[in-house]
Amino acid sequence: MGSPTEGYPLGRTGKMTEAYEYSTLLEKWRNPKGWNAVAVILFIALFIASVAVLVYVTGGTAFVWINMMYIPIIVAAASYRVLGGFAAALAGGLALGPFMPLHVFEGVSQDFANWSIRSGCFMLVGTVTGYLFTWIDRQYDILKRAYDQLALSHQELQDTQLELIQAEKLESIGRLAAGVAHEVKNPLAVVQLGLDYLSMAVSENEEVAQAIEEMDTAVKKADRVVKGLVDYSRFERLDLKAQALNPIIEEALNLVRHEIIKERIVVESRLSPAISPVAVDRGKIQQVFINLFINGIHAMEGGGKLAVGTSNYVLTEESLRGFSVPPSRFAPGDDVVGVDITDTGTGVPADKIGKLFDPFFTTKPVGKGTGLGLSVSRKILELHDGWIGIKNREEKGIQVTILLKPMKGV
Amino acid sequence: MKKRILVVDDEAGLTHMVKRGLEATGKFVVMEENEGGRAVAVAREFKPDLVILDVMMPEVDGATVAAELAETKDLKHVPVIFLTAIITSQETEPTGSYIGSHTFLAKPVQLKNLISCIDKHIGA
Numbered sequence: 001m002g003s004p005t006e007g008y009p010l011g012r013t014g015k016m017t018e019a020y021e022y023s024t025l026l027e028k029w030r031n032p033k034g035w036n037a038v039a040v041i042l043f044i045a046l047f048i049a050s051v052a053v054l055v056y057v058t059g060g061t062a063f064v065w066i067n068m069m070y071i072p073i074i075v076a077a078a079s080y081r082v083l084g085g086f087a088a089a090l091a092g093g094l095a096l097g098p099f100m101p102l103h104v105f106e107g108v109s110q111d112f113a114n115w116s117i118r119s120g121c122f123m124l125v126g127t128v129t130g131y132l133f134t135w136i137d138r139q140y141d142i143l144k145r146a147y148d149q150l151a152l153s154h155q156e157l158q159d160t161q162l163e164l165i166q167a168e169k170l171e172s173i174g175r176l177a178a179g180v181a182h183e184v185k186n187p188l189a190v191v192q193l194g195l196d197y198l199s200m201a202v203s204e205n206e207e208v209a210q211a212i213e214e215m216d217t218a219v220k221k222a223d224r225v226v227k228g229l230v231d232y233s234r235f236e237r238l239d240l241k242a243q244a245l246n247p248i249i250e251e252a253l254n255l256v257r258h259e260i261i262k263e264r265i266v267v268e269s270r271l272s273p274a275i276s277p278v279a280v281d282r283g284k285i286q287q288v289f290i291n292l293f294i295n296g297i298h299a300m301e302g303g304g305k306l307a308v309g310t311s312n313y314v315l316t317e318e319s320l321r322g323f324s325v326p327p328s329r330f331a332p333g334d335d336v337v338g339v340d341i342t343d344t345g346t347g348v349p350a351d352k353i354g355k356l357f358d359p360f361f362t363t364k365p366v367g368k369g370t371g372l373g374l375s376v377s378r379k380i381l382e383l384h385d386g387w388i389g390i391k392n393r394e395e396k397g398i399q400v401t402i403l404l405k406p407m408k409g410v
Numbered sequence: 411m412k413k414r415i416l417v418v419d420d421e422a423g424l425t426h427m428v429k430r431g432l433e434a435t436g437k438f439v440v441m442e443e444n445e446g447g448r449a450v451a452v453a454r455e456f457k458p459d460l461v462i463l464d465v466m467m468p469e470v471d472g473a474t475v476a477a478e479l480a481e482t483k484d485l486k487h488v489p490v491i492f493l494t495a496i497i498t499s500q501e502t503e504p505t506g507s508y509i510g511s512h513t514f515l516a517k518p519v520q521l522k523n524l525i526s527c528i529d530k531h532i533g534a
Binding site: 181182185186187188189190191192193194196197200201219223 | 427518
């Protein structure tokens, strides 16, 4: 069932929408075509003929019936504007022509003069009505343009509102996360120091040492989550410097080399030597690449291909498709430095792809992901005035695209 | 001779663990204090070779304690290591634990890292 405001982009309230409704009604009567045109023209022709016959038949009372001729003239003017009004008036005048001399109205013998005045009146009414409708058309066009513009602004406002709500939600999660992180670190520190102490005290007992090691691993995992929360909650400070992106990517690949070898991943690097420098915080952008490479590797357990490419290009509708880039950030025609990372992994179920950047959302098995990697990455990119989007590839796996603005004048 | 370490943190569990861990090495004598406001008085009496200080403590925080220590005769040259939950190891590791002219260790710290940091300052 449709909503009560369906078909009314601005809802059903307000004079603007009311006026818009009338204009759409008017639009329906504008230049009828096809069978509508046949029906309208037939109606006008029959009406004119009928009036003419009535004038002929009724003779003395013809004066009254002649006024009926204005109806088809006005209908014609409403349908086909000045041309329609003029044509119907001409037809009406000509239809009456043969009959007029047959009657002498109330003793007036100037038949021709009478007919001329009548025909003149028809023409005047037809033309003026046609002009009036043309004027209404122009007003309608102005109204429609304004309405379309308003509907567009309304849509943009709604989108911005949604973005704001989302940003506010993330902001409060960030604040909460920072508080939780601080509170968790203290007991974690006690456990860590306690484990270190125990491992010194009972080093000769292998089973106990094994248990302590497992607990130590668990503490480190908890610490990683806490670090993720802290990272997520404070990215206000960026150390922006002109940087070449390729060495940052190569360094990030090097840092995950161990995982790449372990999972038998083939890396295909297509880094363009000609890409423009970008103003980025080196450490934070590198963190994004590490997150993405680790995600790719986790999606291809047992082997696969991780491809990474950089290039300068101009955005098109096609290149933006599927990445839900906010138009306020990037639009077709913009120059960008783009990074594409693809894997041949499992991909992401279609119903989950929209949630990938939500904090604490993860598609990884329990204990493998914190659900913060991608949300932190998007936040980092947003702070750089850039964007990160993910879509499933038709072949297999996913494609991650990062967009950054090239530094001007470099 | 064993080095004297004063550890100041409002979390009693943490100061106990630091004491246990450091004293188990046989190289240190550790005094615990859980109130920032009493830290300087305890230090005057204990005469530590190094102070481990939490940053965020109720009432008197670590920065205030450090400033008071720096103004106290006989204690002004005692090195201070800040042990805090407000930073992460990602931020301290690249700078060798220095932020400005101060030494910071991020919680949770490993005992071996704490010991090596103490050794760096007072060469126990």
